[in-house]
Amino acid sequence: MNHDSSRELYDRALSSIPGGVNSSVRAIRPYPFFIERGDGGHVIDADGNRYLDFVNGYGPLLYGHDLPQPVQSAVQSTVSEGPMYGAPTEIEVDLAEFVSRHVPSVEMIRFVNSGTEATVSAIRLARGYTGRDKIVVMQGGYHGAQESTLVEGEDGHVHPSSPGIPEEFAQHTIPVPFNDVDAVQDVFAAHGDEIAAVLTEPILGNTGIVHPVEGYHETLRDLTEDHDALLIFDEVITGFRVGGLQCAQGKFGVTPDVTTFGKIVGGGFPVGAIGGKAEIIEQFTPAGEVFQSGTFSGHPVTMAAGYESLKYAAENDVYEHVNALGEQLREGLTEIVADRAPSYTVAGTDSMFKVLFTREGPDSTEGQCEAGCRQRPDCPRYDHCPKNGADVADCEDERWERLFWPAMKEQGIFLTVNQYESQFVSYAHTEEDVETLLSAYEEAL
Template structure:
């Protein structure tokens, strides 16, 4: 497959973009990233004209695929034609917030922001402001954006920043515990409970090869936060409006957090983030309360139109039935392939998420299990071979892969053939 244009573009990009990219994960593919020219349904076409089945889907936002339904496209074009943005409220913000509050169990009020990172930063600040406490419990291997409070590695007893540029003093307020380890979470609360402002947790680790919760884990976190006066924050930036349908993952797992962060699908493919939660908590944000939060582009009219129309389209059509069915077909087919060709590997995911993790000791229970998998083999050998077969997978072993409404049964079969050849 000829990818000379991608290679040449990457060569040029290295002179003017840091690492040749604008987000670190994009530099992961070997030997260089694929530069995309356009999307087409469930596919992308690269700068050389090669066509791929696309399971990246913008890293999750594109529930409907690259070709937006006419109603969504018309709404976006109408809003764009009426002016880029205003710096003032619009009716669309109200309608979008009403839709979210109507469908998501934890949400009574919403504050729209511009990214998942901004949403989690604001939610942690809100939790600290409400409780008057500083410490935040996070999961080892969980990802909550590029923010100082969560770029922390280690464990509850010894931890430090996972990035240069973050003072060690910041890390002392963040306590990592293993995902699915209820005993360690309980121990941390017994030791630090009076100082913990919140637990920030993904419903499943969706940026770490996909690790699903064991029975009772989220219920334990709910009980611990209730008992110690801390807040439970669910980061549904990835799972929101994908896992569990319009009710999000919290409806699937029947746990109601105090606050929820959103991104990706809630903006219909445009830059977005949001925080939702109970009225008494959300009204601690300015201008009602004392926790400052603001943003020039928050509630951008084009994003609001794309997000609201996307969710309304999903509500009125068979979107979740379709994507979940294809997700199930993919996982079933992959399990059959893995069972005979790579029995140590694990097929993971739920609803419209899927992945094969190159594990060695059974399905992963936490982020450490994924770290111990054959990550380099996935990144450097397996993914490039599948790419040559015309199938675009996520940029590394840790990122999720996503089914869209535009994907077809033919795309599934072509992908299973590529996995069969590569494994």
Template sequence: MLEKSKKLFERAQQFIPGGVNSPARAFKSVGGTPVFLEKAKGSILTDVDGKEYIDYVGSWGPMILGHAYEPVIEAVKETAAKSTSFGAPTEIEVKMAELVKQMVPGVDKIRMVNSGTEACMSAIRVARGYTGRDKVIKFEGNYHGHGDSFLINAGSGALTLGQPSSPGVTEGTAKDTLTANFNDLNSVKKLLNEYEGEVAAIILEPVAGNMGCIPPKKGFLSGLRELCDAHDVVLIFDEVMTGFRVAMGGAQERYGVTADLVTYGKIIGAGLPVGAFGGKQEIMDVVSPVGNVYQAGTLSGNPLAMAAGYALLSELYENPLHYDELEEKTVKLARGLKDVLEEHGVPFVLNQVGSMLSVFFTEEEEVIDFKTANTTDQAFFKAYFHQMLENGIYLPPSPFEALFLANSLTEDHLRKTIEAADESIKVALDNV
């Protein structure tokens, strides 16, 4: 199997660094050949060799109603026939901004950009411009894209590859990035007190997804809100993963805590390359051309991405039962996986928030931060991952990534996944 994928990977490595255009795709942490995909529909992926897989990656989150969702495809076709880009204002940008404001608490204004990374970079710049301060607090294991300010103790690909920071990030940039421990308010208090009056923003994934799915402890997010208010610091929620997924209004709605700024990624464009940042009017009004914090992009608000995203988000807004159905499916999968793991005596922690979940193969009682996430048995995960792939289940190729479920998953898909997990755990136990 994977014969065509192997040949394509060999070709790709001659012309593309590592043969991939994003590091996690290289399968470096799990070994083997990356699967080259050809098409998808609903929750079924088909690779270039014709093998089908049940998908739990969903293009890393945005395919919340499944791949090739018909209203999205039709919106893209209709828009493309008029032109793929103008570099000028269009009505669909206005409609999208209005819709996001209706769906998300605390978003008075929003600016479209071209990726989640760009959204987070821009939000940090705006926070610095608004406060006149330089330093930013982030959390160990949280990943906010590959901007220089964020590649300090980052998660996801950097964590998977054993590179928590990156060459090319200057000492000057690094000194302005302070790192706290996720789910640890005391570590944040110490930094705010030590650098009193110097911190512009605190940025975090309100539900961590780049060191595996790790929910906030009770009181953690509200505690951050109180600290930011007390120290005049801008609170930024990176909702590239959680936005419009863990609830219609994202983590802000689910946990009842409103950030000052929020960032989004590809779900804003139903999987097309896009991002956005938004928040309180007084902060957003420092962005040019209203204010003097410069941010620009020729393809920002691209009509294809806006049309696709509007079709997807409109469906979620008009039919909020999607969220109930998704959570029911995720809970059912979580229960099935727990039963299998307990039956085989495998130590584990399973974290789930909405339609995100992760299984950590660890002896820890709970996984709450970067340190406990790193106790997961990576060798066991590697064996488990490859057997699941062999059994037609497409998981993220890293023990430090969350699964994303789509509402296109059926009861049969869930049953097959749990059966595949049962067999895969047996194989992993025999091989590790």
């Protein structure tokens, strides 16, 4: 493939944008290819190269790059009426009512502008509501670029994971390993009356794809209720992707006190949201005293795109289509991995997928999960499948990034560049696209 135009664009970008990119994950070595446009389930770069796209904007694009006609029409008509107003609009009420009707935890919702802003606001809300300071998070979980969660270590030995964050900030955050019941029970035994909330993704989605072991979320629910703390689900990735319109909390049958959203709830436009019990969400100003505000919050174009996208999904076979393709894809990957790289782990659910380059596997894979790891204790892979962020960090990321990813790109497949970010199927993809992807995996592995 020729990448001369992308190389020239990257050379220009290095002079005006730090690292040449506006999000660090886009810093592909030796340089990223620059996208010119999308086309259904594909993207075309600045040099005219065409790729099957399974990144989908890192999750927001449930429909790929061809929005359904009602969504396109809503976006175009809303833009034509004016960019924004600094005043409420009916469409934000429509979207709020839709989310409240479908997501188990949501009685009220506040819209913001990004997943990061949503989790920042949710943490402030939890602290304001409970009058406590400490937040329990999962090691390897990702909740955006914010001071309260960019923290490493374990209880009593924590520090910021980025320069620019005061050490004192980290002292209020307690990281625990995902899926470790004993660890979180010990933390509550030691700090129960100081903990404002537990913040977790229902599925680790930005550190590989890691399912909860049976009973883990139920344990978090019981512990938070027993100690008058809040349970916050970060559904920025899983929201309206896993579990359909009920989101992952509906799929797992565990209802948090507060849920954060992003990505799909805005129909592919910048968005975030904090939903939950009315008595909690009403603590936000102006109803309560926990300050939260934003010039672009509830932006009419985003609200129109989000509302029409979710309404279209409710009225059509969107989730049936993408989930069936996801199942087909993970089943095919499981067969390929068993033959080509038996130590590797296929992960994912619904329309999410990933092959984790785990270093060890069982002697036999007979009876293993057929379409992505489910943390099933009787699966022969159970002791080898990643259970937390540290397990994913032990995977062969350099092999993925330096050998596998370029080999897939040369076959016209666009995947996330490392072991950590999830990959996604869209409504624009077809069974033929899945077979093309599987053939590329077979060749690259």
